[in-house]
Amino acid sequence: MTHPDPANTSAANQPPPAATALPPPDARLADARLAGTLARLLTRATILACLVLAAGLVLRLVAAPADAARSLRTFSTVEERSFPALARGLADLDPHALMQGGVVLLILIPAARAALAGALLARRREGILAGIALFVLVVILAGFAGLAA
Numbered sequence: 001m002t003h004p005d006p007a008n009t010s011a012a013n014q015p016p017p018a019a020t021a022l023p024p025p026d027a028r029l030a031d032a033r034l035a036g037t038l039a040r041l042l043t044r045a046t047i048l049a050c051l052v053l054a055a056g057l058v059l060r061l062v063a064a065p066a067d068a069a070r071s072l073r074t075f076s077t078v079e080e081r082s083f084p085a086l087a088r089g090l091a092d093l094d095p096h097a098l099m100q101g102g103v104v105l106l107i108l109i110p111a112a113r114a115a116l117a118g119a120l121l122a123r124r125r126e127g128i129l130a131g132i133a134l135f136v137l138v139v140i141l142a143g144f145a146g147l148a149a
Contacts, residue, residue, distance in 0.1 A: 031120070038116055045109050053102025060095035111140040 086104070089097025118133030 031124075034120065038113070042109055042113055045105065045112070049102050049105035049109065051102075052105060053099055056095045056098025056100075056102060059093065059098060063095060107140070107144050111137060111144065114140060 086097055086100055090101050114133050114137040118130050118137060121130035121133055
């Protein structure tokens with residue numbers, strides 16, 4: 001009776017390791033497409049937020065060019081607005097409202113990313129990672145609520 005030599009066992013006869021459980025190729029392709037779509041969407045949202053912020057700055061400088069230096073120094077002391085007041089200011093193209101709206105958009109973009117990542121991870125049944133994404137979303141929104149309060 002011959003005993004198999006452990007040095008001569010081929011990798012083809014070995015079962016695959018359990019840690020290589022990947023989603024099916026179709027699911028990976030769909031996830032890659034969705035990730036690309038989300039990246040493009042978030043990039044466009046960032047560009048939009050920067051344009052809104054820049055438009056507010058330009059309008060502020062054009063509205064009072066002689067007072068521009070003082071205006072920029074006192075920007076940080078702009079009165080806080082409620083969301084309805086911010087919406088009215090945006091509709092009126094108020095420069096401060098535009099700048100604040102741009103900042104709000106910049107804050108909400110990571111929140112949207114965390115929410116979408118959490119939803120995708122939950123759909124893939126990756127509970128721990130989905131929980132982490134939910135935690136990140138809660139932290140971002142809590143900070144945002146503190147700014148809006």
